[in-house]
Amino acid sequence: MRSFTFLFRFSGATVEITSSTCIFCSMTVCTSVGHRLEVTSYKTDRAMDHVLDIADSYIFTPYVYPASWPEHGALRQILSLWLLTNLGAVLIYLGLGALSFCYVFDHKLMKHPQFIKNQVRKEIKLSTTSIFWMSFPTVALFFLEIHGHSKLYDNISESSLGWSGLFLSIAGFLFFTDMCIYWIHRSMHHRDIYKHLHKQHHTFKIPTPFASHAFHPVDGFLQSLPYHVYAFIFPLHKGVYLSLFVFVNIWTISIHDGDYRIPGPLICLINGAAHHVDHHLFFNYNYGQYFTLWDRLGGSYRHPSALLGKGPHDHVRKLMAEAALAQ
Template sequence: MDHVLNIADYYVFTPFVYPASWPEHWALRQMISLWVVTNLGALLVYLCFAALNFYYVFDHKLMKHPLFIENQVRKEIQLGTVSIFWMSFPTVAVFFWEVRGHSKLFDNISESSLGWPGVFVSIAGCLFFTDMCIYWIHRSLHHKSVYRHLHKQHHIFKIPTPFASHAFHPLDGFLQSLPYHVYPFIFPLHKVVYLSLFIFVNIWTISIHDGDYRLPGPLIFLINGAAHHVEHHLYFNYNYGQYFTLWDRLAGSYRHPSAMLGKGPHDLIRKLVAEAAKSQ
């Protein structure tokens, strides 16, 4: 995150915002700057990519589903933006710890003992590590003692749109993002890779809420896509994974997508439309 902070300092904060008496390395200034950058960046990614997905990928016929609630899109956006605001506080604390040099993030490929192959290994390692951790965090959030206080807010959207991707209780959202922050404190990771993966997971989260259930045949059994995730919203105790179906399969919570069996949300809408046409 220090690369982003340096760019923001160079082009915006130092020349136009902060007085000369506030040095760039001052902890308070760094925390304020990180909070501004984190909020603006997260909102930009969320609103822009969710809007693009909503208007160009999401099938608006899904809004006719009986479980699609009144004013749902507005409620998703309201909850998502509020959640991003409150999530930014603990997130900035982690970013600040990274900027101060306490993580295992590195700048140059030469700093990795494995070179470029190590970078690709670290990407795979981060994806599998975070997928594993998010699975168990997500599943824990469904425990009856926790669910109604945190995760229930997200599950009011049974037929989600891309805007539901960030519509969480703030603590729920931060807990599910925590593995991405923890990873570079345990394992070496290039700074650009870290930032790229953090943006990627936000876009991926939008994509698994977009109602586009298409996946190449063999990948259905490996990748946790939108078809799998809508099963989670509809049937609650299945498909907790983020990227892959591995942990759902190992832990017995995997459910094959109904959309692939002709029993998904789109199929129900087609049935309802056909029945309405017959009754006219």
């Protein structure tokens, strides 16, 4: 239950009243004896998601919506969330994807025989289309979250474990989502499901960073669902939640960037780009998102070919050497 503070100005005097009733108001009332009573609407951090609140304050309220559309209106909130979700997702995808493509991705991989014609254009088209359609069910979940139906909280003091709870929640988020995505991803490879949903993503055998979001919308949403579900089951700080969402997008881009370098001790633990490209090439291996744990438990782990001198880079170098000799 939330508390709201109202300031009543009555005949020059100010009275502060705290209420636990969820009331949105901004009005002037005339009393029966002709006195003027002003009620000032509340504003609390818990009333809205921080991003929506900031967007309302600086963009939507002054420049976008008519004054007759209140900030608390469900239709306006849904429309605002939809705009923010699409804009944020596309900016992260195109912005970080472009940086990774320009400065991390090895463009020699585009000479690989399994790199298809106009692949980058196709990856971007599928990704942006998918982001658009995925935003609809995603917004429904965000709407529930900003209305207090999740276990998101604003202040560290609201966690019974304080800062320890915050760091434990990060570890819990990574473990929970990695486990769920492994099984969702693996189920997408079932023969009765694969051809309808996941096959589009595997069109790109030698992926670029722009393949990171190139999914059928249903496939993409189902694989993103654990990120939302976690916040409905376990307490999670709102700032951490938003940060993890950005991190997840960065990670997804990174495992498609063709940079197969992994610190030695972490090769057997982290599911990086070297592991994931083998998933694209060999289909039934390395389903994990961040870690190799569930692939090992599920019998689907494959040591990266790129780290054995048999990866896409090695194949391209061999072809280039053969071409040079032929000349």
